[in-house]
Amino acid sequence: MLQLKNVNLTLEGEQGKKQILKDISLTLEKNKIYVMTGPNGGGKSSIAKIIMGIYQPTDGQILLEGEDISTLGVSERARLGIGYAFQQPPRFKGIKVKDVLELAAGDNAKVNICDLLYDVGLCSQDYLDREIDASFSGGELKRVEIASILARKLKVAVFDEPEAGIDLWSFQKLTETFENLNHMSDTTIVIISHQERILRLAHQVIVVSEGMISEITTPDKFLGEIEKLETDCRCKNNCTFIGGRTDVQCDR
Amino acid sequence: MFNVIDKKMLAAVADLHGIPQGAYNIRKNGQGVERNTTANIDIVTKKDKPGIDIIVKPGTKNESVHIPVILSQGMSDMVYNTFEIGEGSDVLVVAGCGIHNSSSQTAQHDGIHEFFIRRGARMKYVEKHYGEGDGSGQKVLNPKTIIEIEEGGSAELEMIQIEGVDQTVRDTEVRLHKNARLIVTERLLTTSGQNAESNITVELIGEGATAQILSRSVARDDSVQVFHLNMRGYAPCRGHIQCDSIIMDKARVSSIPEITAYHSEAELVHEAAIGRIASEQLMKLMTLGLTEEEAENTILKGFLA
Numbered sequence: 341m342l343q344l345k346n347v348n349l350t351l352e353g354e355q356g357k358k359q360i361l362k363d364i365s366l367t368l369e370k371n372k373i374y375v376m377t378g379p380n381g382g383g384k385s386s387i388a389k390i391i392m393g394i395y396q397p398t399d400g401q402i403l404l405e406g407e408d409i410s411t412l413g414v415s416e417r418a419r420l421g422i423g424y425a426f427q428q429p430p431r432f433k434g435i436k437v438k439d440v441l442e443l444a445a446g447d448n449a450k451v452n453i454c455d456l457l458y459d460v461g462l463c464s465q466d467y468l469d470r471e472i473d474a475s476f477s478g479g480e481l482k483r484v485e486i487a488s489i490l491a492r493k494l495k496v497a498v499f500d501e502p503e504a505g506i507d508l509w510s511f512q513k514l515t516e517t518f519e520n521l522n523h524m525s526d527t528t529i530v531i532i533s534h535q536e537r538i539l540r541l542a543h544q545v546i547v548v549s550e551g552m553i554s555e556i557t558t559p560d561k562f563l564g565e566i567e568k569l570e571t572d573c574r575c576k577n578n579c580t581f582i583g584g585r586t587d588v589q590c591d592r
Numbered sequence: 593m594f595n596v597i598d599k600k601m602l603a604a605v606a607d608l609h610g611i612p613q614g615a616y617n618i619r620k621n622g623q624g625v626e627r628n629t630t631a632n633i634d635i636v637t638k639k640d641k642p643g644i645d646i647i648v649k650p651g652t653k654n655e656s657v658h659i660p661v662i663l664s665q666g667m668s669d670m671v672y673n674t675f676e677i678g679e680g681s682d683v684l685v686v687a688g689c690g691i692h693n694s695s696s697q698t699a700q701h702d703g704i705h706e707f708f709i710r711r712g713a714r715m716k717y718v719e720k721h722y723g724e725g726d727g728s729g730q731k732v733l734n735p736k737t738i739i740e741i742e743e744g745g746s747a748e749l750e751m752i753q754i755e756g757v758d759q760t761v762r763d764t765e766v767r768l769h770k771n772a773r774l775i776v777t778e779r780l781l782t783t784s785g786q787n788a789e790s791n792i793t794v795e796l797i798g799e800g801a802t803a804q805i806l807s808r809s810v811a812r813d814d815s816v817q818v819f820h821l822n823m824r825g826y827a828p829c830r831g832h833i834q835c836d837s838i839i840m841d842k843a844r845v846s847s848i849p850e851i852t853a854y855h856s857e858a859e860l861v862h863e864a865a866i867g868r869i870a871s872e873q874l875m876k877l878m879t880l881g882l883t884e885e886e887a888e889n890t891i892l893k894g895f896l897a
Contacts (some may be wrong), residue, residue, distance in 0.1 A: 392879060418881040426879075430872040433836065434808070434894035442879050443890070488880065 342368045342391065342422075342496050342528055349386055349551075360386045364400070368496070373522055373529045375542035376561075383551040384532045385427060388498045391530070392424040393417040404495065421495035425502060427532075429485040431472050437484055438468040444491035456487040459517050461510040479505035479516045486514075490521065497521070498530045503538060515541060539563060570591030594620075598662055603691030604722040606660040616658040617644055624671045627874035633657055633683075641814065643672035643704075646685075650678035650710070654835045656876070661689040666697025666729045672704045677745075679710040685717045689733055693725040700732040707780070709745040711774075716748045723756030732759040739766040739774075746773035753788065754781045754896065761789045768829075770798030779896050781809040782815035782843070791820045796858065810892055811843035822850040825858025835864040838895060 349361035351585045361383050368374055389395040390402065393414040410416055412457045432440075438453065445451040454464035460483040470476075472484060482505045489497050499518075506514055515537050522529060522541075531538055539545060545562045547555040555562075594602065598620065606612070611626070613635035618626040624644070629635050632652040636645045663669060677683060681857055693699040709715055723731035733753070741747055753760060766774055774794065782788050794803045803823065811817045827832040837845045851860040869891050877887035 394875060394879075395707050414875065414878040417883060417885050426872070426876060428872075430870055430876050432873060432891065432894060434897050435891070436894075437895065439890075440880075443877065443882070446881065515699070535736050 341370055341405055342366075343401075343403040344387075344390070345401040347390060347397045347405065349390060350398045351395070360551055361390065361397075364390075364553060366546070366558055368528045368530060370495070370526045370528050371522065371544040372529065373518065373541050374544050374546055375539050376530060376532045376546045376548055377534055377539065377562075378554070380550045384548045385500055386551075387548065388424060388500050388530065388532060391496065391498055392422055394424070419473040419520065423489045423492050423494045423497045425485045425489045425497075425499040427500035427504065429481050431474060431476060431481065433473050434471060436469055436471055440472065440484065440488055441491050444488040446492070447568065448491065448493045450493075451491050453491065454489075456490050457483075459490060459513070459520075460484070460487045461513045462487075477505070479507065482506060483510075486517070488519070493525075494527050496528045496530065498532075500532045501534075502531060503533060503535050509533075511537065521565070536563060597664055597690045597692050601662045601664075601692055601722065601724075602660055605662075605690040605720045606622045606658050606686050607690030612656070612658040615646075617646075618855070619659070619661045619669075619671070621665060621667060621696065629886055630655065638672060638674075641672050642670060643674070645674045645676070645692055648678050648681050648683050648713075649678045650680055652678060652681040652683060654682060656684040656686065658686045660687065661701055661703065663689070663691045663693070663699045663701055665696035666699050666727070668698070668700045668702075669739045670702045673706070675705065675707040675708065675715075677709045677713045677715050680712045681710075683716075684712045685715060686719075687717065688720040688722070688828070689735075690721075691723045691725070691731040691733070693723070693729045693731050694727040695725075696728045698730040698732060699725075700730075700734070702734040702736075705738070706785070707740065707747070707884045709739065709741045709747055711742045712744040713742075714746045714748075716750070718750045719752070721753040721757055721760070723758065725756075726734060730758045731756060732762050733757050734759075734763075737765070739764075741766065741772035741774065743770040745769075746775075748777075750777045750779075752779045754779065755783075757786065757788070759787050762791070764792040765795075766792075766793070766803070767795045767797055768801035768803060771800040772798060773801070774803040776803075776805040776807075778805070778809075780807075780809035780817065781812070781892075781896060782809075782817055783812045784815065785813070786815040787817075789818045789820075791822075793822045794824070794831065796823070796825045796886060797827060798848045799827045801827065801829040803829075803831045805833045805835075807833075807843070808895055809837045810840070810896060811845050812840045814842050816844045818846045818848070819864075820848045820850070821862070822852075823860050823862070824852045824854065825860050826854045828855060828857035829859070831858075831860045833862045833864075835862075836895075837866045838892065839866055839868055 344366040347364040350359045441453040457464040632649045634647045691699045821833045847864040849862040874887045
């Protein structure tokens with residue numbers, strides 16, 4: 341179980357200090373899938389990076405199975421069983437797919453790296469010995485990134501927009517991969533996504549907006565509200581679902 | 593014959609863990625100490641100057657020649673080696689020089705290697721340079737490589753200097769005739785106050801000649817690297833230079849490209865990049881549980897592999 345308690349994050353930007361996350365509190369249970377969604381720039385990736393330790397919280401606490409890990413760095417949290425699939429993974433001249441997957445697997449002897457590549461829709465024969473260099477397309481890179489998370493034995497796995505760059509044909513495979521991970525392990529899965537099919541996998545949908553958690557809901561409720569907004573509002577001018585008798589507040 | 597240090601250096605520069613198969617000539621501290629020739633590969637000591645002639649008979653296939661040089665004391669050694677790679681042959685040549693200098697004097701090896709790759713012959717040439725020893729004496733290596741590739745011949749050069757050489761100026765000149773082919777892979781790592789300069793000039797003289805140079809280097813500490821990679825096309829031909837450097841600490845790297853076409857159907861490309869290790873690369877490996885230092889080493893090892 342991973343808990344965030346009153347986490348704040350302020351970063352130094354070009355225009356001075358900016359508060360990115362405001363009083364985030366979350367409890368993420370094991371063996372559950374959470375999908376974080378919400379507008380771009382709302383703070384989803386920042387929450388992911390706070391979990392991984394890439395950002396250190398300005399204040400607040402992060403607990404992994406009750407142990408305070410707030411001040412631990414990235415490597416230490418990784419070794420405790422936290423993993424993060426980058427939204428835009430880096431390329432490496434001279435490092436092969438096989439090297440990264442072997443590093444990721446570590447002493448996790450159960451892992452067969454050929455199977456991992458199959459799970460993300462890549463043929464191991466074509467990819468194992470390929471360098472992860474500029475010849476890799478964005479989609480190929482994302483798949484290797486996801487495989488590098490699947491290789492690990494994790495308590496918490498965070499995927500930052502895993503569907504970006506994945507073609508429709510492979511999409512089914514991707515959702516199955518998350519389902520399998522959920523069935524085969526106790527890992528807490530956090531996925532940042534805007535895709536309906538990914539949202540449908542969630543036990544809980546966490547809506548993040550303006551650096552805060554605006555709602556924790558279920559996929560049906562969340563998708564129902566969006567559908568209602570689509571049908572009831574014709575102006576598409578930032579109208580919002582407010583619930584109650586009028587449901588949609590439309591400025592038309 | 594060989595002590596522990598000699599054996600370590602032979603392993604580093606020629607992957608030799610015993611007496612090699614096939615033809616070889618091992619030179620130690622300015623003297624030839626071991627030699628073996630085969631029915632197809634002859635090695636003859638030059639009469640007019642220090643060095644050897646290596647003669648590969650036409651049609652020789654799948655044979656190798658090892659010609660490592662080791663220096664284990666402060667001294668200056670200079671050799672001229674000539675290679676005659678006979679028509680239609682296919683051979684591996686492993687050169688390389690290891691210096692163990694624990695003295696306060698300079699240990700220097702300057703080698704001039706001249707190759708004639710005859711029609712349709714193929715040669716793979718591996719040259720590794722390595723220095724060690726805790727003396728204050730400099731370890732200096734200045735190799736000069738001159739290659740003539742005749743019609744349909746090909747040469748693949750792997751030139752690697754990974755550790756411990758204080759000063760190096762490497763000159764490589766290659767001339768390619770009709771349909772000749774060249775691939776050069778260069779790997780260079782400099783640390784502390786080391787200086788390295790690599791000058792490669794490739795002349796594509798014959799129609800259909802192709803050449804590719806892939807140079808990767810890492811410069812650490814206060815070291816300095818200079819690359820002059822120069823390609824000239826005199827006929828319908830194709831040439832590609834790719835020069836990539838990782839710069840760290842207070843090092844300095846210059847990459848000076850030159851491509852010249854003397855023919856309208858010469859296609860020449862030069863790509864050069866210098867940059868530090870991207871922080872996302874370090875971060876990615878750290879999210880797999882590596883420390884920052886381990887991540888850095890993994891990236892450098894892969895880059896120079």
